[in-house]
Amino acid sequence: MIVHQFVILFVEIVLFAIALGLFVPVSIFFIECSAALLPEFQIQSYYALVPRPRVDILVPAHNEAAGIDATLQSLLPQLVEQDRLIVIADNCNDDTASVAHKAGATVISRQDPERRGKGYALDYGLQFIAKNPPDVVVMVDADCIVYPGAIARISRLALATARPVQAVYLLTQPPNPQPKDIVSALAFMVKNSVRPRGLGKLDLPCLLMGSGMAFPWQIIHKVSLASSNIVEDIQLTMDLAIAGYSPKFCLDALVMGTLPQQQHAATSQRTRWEHGYLQTMLKQVPRLLKASYEQKRFDLLAIALDLCVPPLSLLVTIWATAIAGATLAGVLGSSWLPTILLVVEGLLICISIVAVWVKFGRTNFPLRTMLTIPLYILWKIPLYLAFLFQPQTEWIRTQRDSVVGE
Known part of the structure; x- marks a missing residue:
């Protein structure tokens, strides 16, 4: 008993x-x-507070010949005479460099098979522009479409606030999407648009999302990006926030990627994202809480709590x-x-x-999408079980579809 x-x-x-x-x-x-x-607030007119800054756009690209031209064509009309569009052809064995050059971008090539990953490519790009630095550095993935006006808005906001700025970064559904693709796009919208929108209305910082990011040069040149971290954007958020530069969300700038249609590619991408997120959450939340206490900063506590949401x-x-x-x-x-x-x-x-x-x-x-959520969760369970026994720790490029986009 x-x-x-x-x-x-x-x-x-x-x-x-x-x-x-x-x-x-x-x-x-x-x-x-x-x-x-909550009702939409009037966006503060940061854009009228500062002139259009000089901008360098860094586009890290690894074997992106099939889709990078669409990305560059969305960026080129947004540049002014003083700007530069720089593609970092990173460990490429396809025509990425020539496609980017023909489109009108400045191309720098990097070959280092031992140091692979987006972080290394971006660090290489920062070293290249350091000789003639811009006011603001913008980072865009090579498989994204940047909507008109986005570059001017995020760069001006970054300069006016002296903080990193994150545009709305969403994923479109692939052609002929499966139910899990639709639910995945919905979940991505909640994570990358809805929750940061709520944080913005509470005047709290957001997480960086990897594409559509703007940084004042005076901030970003102090940070080392050279790593193979599989979620380098979240790690960068932590490093900048603790240094005193919490990212700000820009609701009226839009960057769009596309979900991969191939089953293997979708699973690989999700595994990289979510394993990396969970690893970062376990490591960085205690670090943020400690820094919040020591620096007496509520914004760091807010980031820690946001990161606590799996x-x-x-x-x-x-x-x-x-x-x-x-x-x-x-x-x-x-x-x-x-x-x-x-x-x-x-x-x-x-x-x-x-x-x-x-x-x-x-x-x-559509409403029927909501009915497939349980099946989507079942599809994800093996991914989470894999995290317990064999978490992914290395950067692996997502296999692109034959159509433009990811």
Whole structure:
């Protein structure tokens, strides 16, 4: 009897700890999504505060000959005479360099098979422009379309605020998308548009997203990007924020990529993103919390809390597993308190997802998409199990489709 009571007490403590632990990311997710639904505020006229700065655009490219011309054609009309468009052909064995040169970009080539990855390419680009530095450096992936006006807006905002600036970075669905492609694009929209929008309305910083980023030269030249970090954008966010330069979200500048259509490519890309995110979350949240306490800065605490929110499918998977266990324990005689807390958290998740879909997703994501979310989560479970046993730690380029885009 005593052993039985001890087991029940132990189970109750474990389940209650899990429920409390989940309350942090769930409540942060709910607050960010709820803030995004608030009425639009008038965008501060930073663009009128400063003249158009001199801009260098860095485009790291590894075997991007098939699609880079579309990216460059979206950028060239946005340049003025003083700007430079620089493509870093990084460890390429295709015609990336010649395609970029014919398009009108300045091309620099880098060959170093031992030091592969986007971070090394960008660092090489920064070294190249250091001889004649611009006011602002903009970084754009080689598979993205940059919408008109985006370069001027993010560069002016970066110069006016002396902070890194992140444009809205979204992914379009591939031709003939599968249900999981549509759900993946929806999840990406929530992560890269809705949540940063909510943070912006709360006047809080956002995470950098890897493409459509603008940096004042006086800030970015102090940072070393030379690494093979598979989520170099998040690592850069942490380094700059702790140094005193928290990124700002620019709602009216848009950069678009495309989800890969091939199953293997989609899985590879997701594995790199999410394994890298989870590794960074585990390492950087304690670092941010420590820096927030030592520097007495709420913006660092806000970034740490935002980083605590795992990928949505993983959050739902953990929640579903926890509530199933808590319900079973309740039926077997344990306390129902963890179950009640988890039910509340589940309602917060559901309310957030439905409200965001109604506000931002009805046009591009039909209602039937919502019904396929459980299947999408099941598709992602092996990815998360792989993180426990064999996390991806090396940069691997995503295989591009034959069409323009990723």
